[in-house]
Amino acid sequence: MGTMWNGLSFMFPEESYMRMIVILAVTVLWSLWSVSSFFRDRNQPPLPPGSFGLPFIGQTVEYLFALRTADGIEQWVQKKIDKHGPIFKWRFMGFPMVIMDQPEGNKFIFQNEGTSHHIFWPPFLSSLIGPDSLMKQSGEPHKLARRHFNRFFDHAAMSRYLHGVNRNAVRHFTKHWQGREQLVALDMTHLYTFSTICSLLMTLEEGPLMDKFLLQFDMWAKGLTSLPVNLPGFQYHKAVKARKLIYEMLDGLLEQRRTEIAEDRVSEASKVDILNSLLIVPDEEGNLLPDSYIKDNLLLLLFAGFDTSSSTLAMVIYYIAKYPHVYKEIVQEHKLILEEKHANGKDDDSLTMEDLSAMKYTWRVIKETLRFQPVSPGSFRKTITNLEYKGYYIPKGWLVCYSHLKSLRILYVDD
Numbered sequence: 209m210g211t212m213w214n215g216l217s218f219m220f221p222e223e224s225y226m227r228m229i230v231i232l233a234v235t236v237l238w239s240l241w242s243v244s245s246f247f248r249d250r251n252q253p254p255l256p257p258g259s260f261g262l263p264f265i266g267q268t269v270e271y272l273f274a275l276r277t278a279d280g281i282e283q284w285v286q287k288k289i290d291k292h293g294p295i296f297k298w299r300f301m302g303f304p305m306v307i308m309d310q311p312e313g314n315k316f317i318f319q320n321e322g323t324s325h326h327i328f329w330p331p332f333l334s335s336l337i338g339p340d341s342l343m344k345q346s347g348e349p350h351k352l353a354r355r356h357f358n359r360f361f362d363h364a365a366m367s368r369y370l371h372g373v374n375r376n377a378v379r380h381f382t383k384h385w386q387g388r389e390q391l392v393a394l395d396m397t398h399l400y401t402f403s404t405i406c407s408l409l410m411t412l413e414e415g416p417l418m419d420k421f422l423l424q425f426d427m428w429a430k431g432l433t434s435l436p437v438n439l440p441g442f443q444y445h446k447a448v449k450a451r452k453l454i455y456e457m458l459d460g461l462l463e464q465r466r467t468e469i470a471e472d473r474v475s476e477a478s479k480v481d482i483l484n485s486l487l488i489v490p491d492e493e494g495n496l497l498p499d500s501y502i503k504d505n506l507l508l509l510l511f512a513g514f515d516t517s518s519s520t521l522a523m524v525i526y527y528i529a530k531y532p533h534v535y536k537e538i539v540q541e542h543k544l545i546l547e548e549k550h551a552n553g554k555d556d557d558s559l560t561m562e563d564l565s566a567m568k569y570t571w572r573v574i575k576e577t578l579r580f581q582p583v584s585p586g587s588f589r590k591t592i593t594n595l596e597y598k599g600y601y602i603p604k605g606w607l608v609c610y611s612h613l614k615s616l617r618i619l620y621v622d623d
């Protein structure tokens with residue numbers, strides 16, 4: 209370092225520099241913000257009520273703690289609403305954020321996607337989510353990537369996956385449920401969903417490699433809701449290490465599959481998995497996808513599809529156990545579908561797309577479960593213009609959140 213710093217080090221011990229620099233930076237930023245608020249157009253509507261809390265970290269720590277308990281976020285948001293009203297500002301990891309009111313705020317966010325705000329994930333997740341992940345894109349590149357992904361979820365793709373899903377369900381129930389008097393639904397749905405997604409994504413079946421994968425994946429996922437401190441002992445650091453191990457496993461799977469493709473010995477199941485499409489179908493410019501893109505997005509799909517489906521399934525089991533008449537009705541619906549198949553001369557009891565669309569009541573139970581117990585508390589977008597919403601000013605670059613607060617939804621079943 210230069211001489212000025214050497215002079216300072218004469219007066220201060222080493223770590224005091226850093227503290228001084230941080231204090232100076234925060235003071236300068238704070239003054240700039242106050243001056244800019246003073247000169248702000250007096251006719252401009254006020255910012256939403258609420259508090260930013262501590263400089264930079266704001267209310268990050270209390271929010272992350274709230275995320276760890278069952279109704280924590282629900283209570284955290286409700287407390288703020290009681291204090292400031294349904295639209296309020298706060299600060300998360302350096303980002304000023306506005307929680308929008310329900311349901312109008314949510315509608316505003318979904319209807320104005322791309323014009324006043326776009327999808328955005330904070331940069332501190334960068335060490336966990338690769339740069340090529342769909343989650344890292346915003347604006348036009350995000351739209352393009354999403355179009356690319358749609359082919360994995362259209363009707364034709366779903367029909368291709370159905371056989372694997374069926375096979376996996378039968379295997380799961382035979383191995384883990386049969387002959388047991390009691391089991392923990394959440395453990396079972398966790399295992400079932402993970403094995404189903406691994407099978408759909410890359411034909412990875414239950415066994416030691418999948419167990420290792422699940423262990424590392426759980427470690428990685430915990431990092432997404434922990435303080436982003438990449439130092440030994442911190443959860444985030446463990447998650448970064450877990451991601452490295454996951455990518456090493458994926459490297460092995462990619463190499464193995466490439467060899468199988470080259471030697472023309474890809475199994476029937478692997479031919480319809482998502483890894484196969486990612487390896488052989490070129491992008492819109494005709495280029496094969498790079499490994500970094502394939503790995504980042506396999507991890508994204510695992511993340512997006514696993515905990516969401518697993519906890520929804522567990523909640524469905526909870527509600528049908530609690531409301532036996534609902535369970536009876538579901539069984540009745542399935543029996544009728546099976547009888548009709550047999551009456552039409554079909555001996556194969558495997559599920560078909562037609563069977564799924566005939567399960568009207570079952571779908572309603574799943575939708576009602578999702579309405580009653582949404583798996584995600586909400587998400588956010590970054591504003592790309594200055595906004596005015598219900599008499600409040602929301603500057604460009606702030607984050608706006610949509611949310612699903614239980615207390616504001618209409619409930620049909622007693623909790």
Ligand code: HEM
Pocket residue numbers: 327342343354357508509510512513514516517520578583584587588
């Ligand atoms: C009950 C099951 C599920 C629920 C409740 C659910 C819910 C959600 C929600 C709330 C979002 C964020 C939307 C946003 O803020 O714009 C999302 C995004 C996403 N989900 Fe799901 N999801 C489920 C299952 C799945 C499955 C099985 C997959 C695929 C394997 C999947 C793939 C995705 C992807 C790729 C995104 C990111 C979209 C983007 O960035 O544009 N989800 N999901």
